[in-house]
Amino acid sequence: MIKRYDLIVVGAGPAGLSAAIEAAKNGLKPIVFDENAKPGGQLFKQIHKFFGSKEHKAKIRGFNIGDELLREASENGVEVVLNATVIGLYDGKEVTVKIGEEILHYKGDSVLIATGASENMVTFKGWTTPGVIGAGAAQTMMNLHHIKPGNKVLMLGSGNVGLVVSYQLMQAGCEVVALVDAAPRIGGYGVHAAKIARCGVPFYLSHTIVEVTGAEAVNGVTIAKLDENFKFIEGTEKTFEVDTVCVAVGLSPMSQLLKQAGCEMKDTPGGFVPVCDDSGATSIPGIYAAGDVAGIEEASSAMIEGRMSGARIANYLGYLDEDALQARLAELEQALSSLRKGMFAPENRGKLVTKTEEGIDTSMSLLEKGYVADDEIEKYPGVTKGSGVHPVIECTQNIPCNPCQDACPKGCISIGSNITSLPVVKGDVACIGCGMCVASCSGQAIFLVEDDIGDGYGTVTLPYEFLPLPEVGQKGIALGRDGKEVCKAEVINVRSSTAFDHTHLLTMKVSTDMVMKARFFKAE
Amino acid sequence: MSKMTADVIIIGGGVNGCATAYYLAKQGITDVIVLEANKSVGHGGSSRNGGGVRQSGRDMRELPYAMYAVNNMWPTLSEELGVDVEYYQRGNLRLGKTDAHIAKLEGMASKSRELGLNMNVVDAKTVKEICPYLSDEVIGASWCPTDGHANPMLTTLAYYKRALEMGVRFFTDAKVKKLEKVKGKLRKVILESGEVFEGETIIVAAGYESRYIARTVGVDVPLFKYFEEALVTEMQPHMFDIMLGTADADFYGHQAQHGSFVFGSDSGLEDGIDMDIDELKTSSLTVSAGCRAIMGYIPLLANAKIVRTWGGWIDMCHDGVPVISKVDEVPGMILACGFTGHGFGTAPAVGLMLSQMVMGKETVVDISALSYDRFKSVR
């Protein structure tokens, strides 16, 4: 007998698990298959804090969100089968699954495909040389298998993946020699770029790889500047000695199962996706798609999309009435639409947004070099001056994120009801220097500054997520936003707390005139 | 757009259509148009078959031209077309595991020998000498040393490419809706999209869909459609170059030049398939059934990984051999359909003969037995 389930979910990532949980909460009996030995999809490789608001699990690290989802799935009776590779989706909503040494046939009254995405690639001379890897491969090696992908790495791609993985490479102890992108502007969040730039990683926009060298393994890479027609400009070549080149040039939906099943598909600039409605219903009744497979977005969106599909499927199979479905969808829709707001909203993809919602000029230095220039930073509402310790929020792009506003026990920070607004520091409220805001900022863009502690010195408190953790009394160099040496610095306080979730608060003493410039500490 | 009239219009950009176009052009007739319904040339059975270039086991009505192709055309085809079509003439073993199998193979072999084909039944020991990788359960096989295999995708595209180079015009995404006669002679080809082509001679070589097209001028061929599947493995170390089949007909195939193994197989449930001709969906059962069959004869392939499966429609003719003939009551029409799943290996000969028919020449082999009007009631 073929095994039959209310709902078969393919892929135990954020979308698939969320859908199964939502369906199970409505009384369905879902089964989730995943080809990997561990569930959670890419969440377990994502060690950074998520953006968004509370409902999007903001400021929680990806792998912890993964753990939460798994717990919720098991509490709700979702059956998750691992090392189970779905190899085909056939007529009659039948899937064939390779489990162990056999092929099992399952039929679902509904099937949800949540297979996620795979990495895009670009070709260049030497791109097949061992040592050229996908950014996902780097993440897998360092965050799942605990090995360094390489010692000296060049990253190609300045989207969020390229930026986040570059930072993770540094956290894993690798040196990132450069971040390169053929585009003229950084594609990902400015805050992600800024936290790499201040560590001294140079950005090369409008550049790409000419050649990777090395007969048996990578030993170097040459990049060059591109003209408007994306042709190399002679004489602009730069060569780096590296053992690893990491490629992060976007993702494509892994929609093969949907195509095999005969779902109507459409080709979009973002990849080959099923034609489906807001809750993921494809052209074949009972077959749904959620998460990256239906269009590339962040994991936070995938989780909401999954919930929407789960509710929709519960309605399709008669477990949830229409009114209840609509109410639930409306709630989820709102959460989803808030994530799709701001400068990085789908409709702004590829566009240059020249002003913030507040009417402030976008920092071109941030878009082209990875950091806001010293003379631009004071334009933003989170950057204020004050006597005594106070937060300096270097958040300059409208992105859907607001944990900082809840983090301050004194209510110093305000974003308001529009989640993409830039945070404002209220001048009339006294900062107690607790640092909760610093640790809560997923973009690591909040600093505590005290201009004058006497003797011509001030302090800067910054988020620090590297090892070894500097010790109090340690002397070193303060680096500016551009990663260049600013002045001498001495660590005067290091705070760690469970509440900070592995973000340490490092306070360094610098000369008073440098408190608005020094943003990173480098031990001598 | 180039003009839409031609001396010859070929409906169907499969291996037979492309080969015909090529042989016409080679003989100087370049005012030829090929209409392919799909966006890709060779979308149908021409790219979906197992690549057998086989004479053994053929009906006596088609064996002569199958042999003509093997003797006179296949060995030089790659050179002629300028594309390596991966032709290997290393023989065909049809394997038997039971006495009944051997008896069946004996019958086939003796019939073929009568027509001059070198085909014998060999014992288990000889089978092992020819192919040491086979199961000990094999007790004998028929052996035709002059059979072989080629790459059907490359062969089809090679004919296409050469015909293009010689000036033949190809139109893809050009699905024929109907044919029309003008003054008693077949003349017009009207597409679903409305375009009208006109030709002196119109060849219908469109697989099963030939039936729908021919019907529009009152000609019906007793075809039925049958869905069959195939699979291919990852690249494997080189094992053998022969073509394999079984008396039980549970699989057939070969190791391609690339190293992968290509096998056709079935689940036994094909008769019950209810699927539209435009759909090409594989079944969830066939690939597994195929693997069991293959491993029953070549146990060493147990660890070879399947990378892809596919299926295709076969234009089965009522009596198992194709219709390759002019249509007397529709002057200007030539039918070439009903190849019944074994049309690839004969395509060079069929293409050549169709070109000869167009030119009013005698065909290299007499094929009058393949006439469209041979079907008679039996009671």
Add this chain to the structure above:
Amino acid sequence: MIDIQEKLKEIGPYVEAADDDVLVCRCEEVTKGEIRQAVHAGMFTMEEIRRYLRSGMGLCQGQTCGKLVKGIVARELKVSPLEIEPATSRAPMRPTEMRIMAQDGGGANE
């Protein structure tokens, strides 16, 4: 309807490029130049390119090169990549051993 001869005239002859030697399909080792030449030989669809060159037919089944090949074909044909239909998707989604594939109980689990 696509008039192949007309389209071939429109796109002009194949012209050698500096990066023709760069591999595109890693599994089957197909170069950019081979793909570009195939287009000029009349292979306009992903299906034809695959069949003619084997790109995307190897172990990974085009998961790495599919989009790249599409881009090259589109550029050669002077159309948007969105106009080039991706290659088909076929089971099994991952390479699967025959011995495992054979163990499906004929479709009757348990």
Add this chain to the structure above:
Amino acid sequence: MERIQTHPILGDSPKGKLVSFTYDGQVLQGIEGEPISAALRVAGVMTHRYTKKRHEPRGVFCAIGRCTDCVMVVNGMPNIRTCITPLEEGMDVRTQYGASDKREEATL
């Protein structure tokens, strides 16, 4: 490349059981259950195979079993994706040439 002993976010890396395996006959050690490719990378092995046509070296590329560039001959079986195949005690891992562990295969 080396193992990450302690990670600023993930903490101490789990201590697994050390097992021995052979790489082209040479005895190496790795952690039981980690991908074969991880153990090889730690040992400095970057080249997993040489391609059939151009005889070029290949190694790990996607690390999740998709691209199949990291295949090797494992326990006599070719085309094993080492990035997703767990390491076991006593495994025989060999460089793959073309489709086999014989160097000639890549030059045929």
